Amino acid sequence: MKIINIFLFFLFTLNIFSSDKIQIAIQPYDNFDKKFIEEIKTGIEKLYNAEVTVLEKEDIPKESYYKQRNRYRAEIILKYLDKNTDKKYAKVVGFTKKDISTTKDDIEDWGIFGLGTIDGKSCVVSIFRLGEKKVTKQKFKERVIKVINHELGHTFGLYHCENTTCLMEDAKGTIKTVDNETGDFCDECKTKLKDVVK
Ligand SMILES: [Zn+2]
Ligand SMILES: [Zn+2]
Numbered sequence: 001m002k003i004i005n006i007f008l009f010f011l012f013t014l015n016i017f018s019s020d021k022i023q024i025a026i027q028p029y030d031n032f033d034k035k036f037i038e039e040i041k042t043g044i045e046k047l048y049n050a051e052v053t054v055l056e057k058e059d060i061p062k063e064s065y066y067k068q069r070n071r072y073r074a075e076i077i078l079k080y081l082d083k084n085t086d087k088k089y090a091k092v093v094g095f096t097k098k099d100i101s102t103t104k105d106d107i108e109d110w111g112i113f114g115l116g117t118i119d120g121k122s123c124v125v126s127i128f129r130l131g132e133k134k135v136t137k138q139k140f141k142e143r144v145i146k147v148i149n150h151e152l153g154h155t156f157g158l159y160h161c162e163n164t165t166c167l168m169e170d171a172k173g174t175i176k177t178v179d180n181e182t183g184d185f186c187d188e189c190k191t192k193l194k195d196v197v198k
Helices: 002-017 034-047 074-084 137-155 175-180 187-196
Strands: 022-028 050-054 071-073 091-096 100-104 107-112 114-116 122-126
Touching (some): 022 034, 071 074
Parallel strands (some): 071 100, 091 122
Antiparallel strands (some): 114 122
16 A cells, blocks of 8 residues: 555656646847846747746857848758757747848848748747837737747747738738737637647
């Protein structure tokens, strides 16, 4: 009987320490206000069934620098994050103030809000184009959370969604699209995500 009790206790303890939540890391590449980054973390945890950890600030990967435009190539940052982020995190969000870009159709270097690979581990988001100085703190924070949650959506396997106001709508480089989104997924996207979302 005692052995069973100990065994049960052991199982109980294991259960406490092994969270069933998805482990997501934020990798800051610049100094962000502590309270601001905590609010971002909460914004992710509100939508996803996840536990978010803010990692120590690091320098943005040097190899991503695109001198001609003074920007940083997003796909190179993603490769770096894939390779260098602790395996215990299922997903990682690179987070920067610097302008990031990628190739879009015929445009070699197109400035973006963020980039995430479908079913990948990593995504990256920049606040550079989110109008920090033009809108209220609240609005700005909402934009950042929406863009991060959108890019995370790609890493969880979602493509762009035709439903307007869905978080997975293609912003097409326009902040207005982001502002029109509810910050939540439409029912179709939610179904695809299953237990990843709350
Ligand atoms: Zn997208
Ligand atoms: Zn949708």
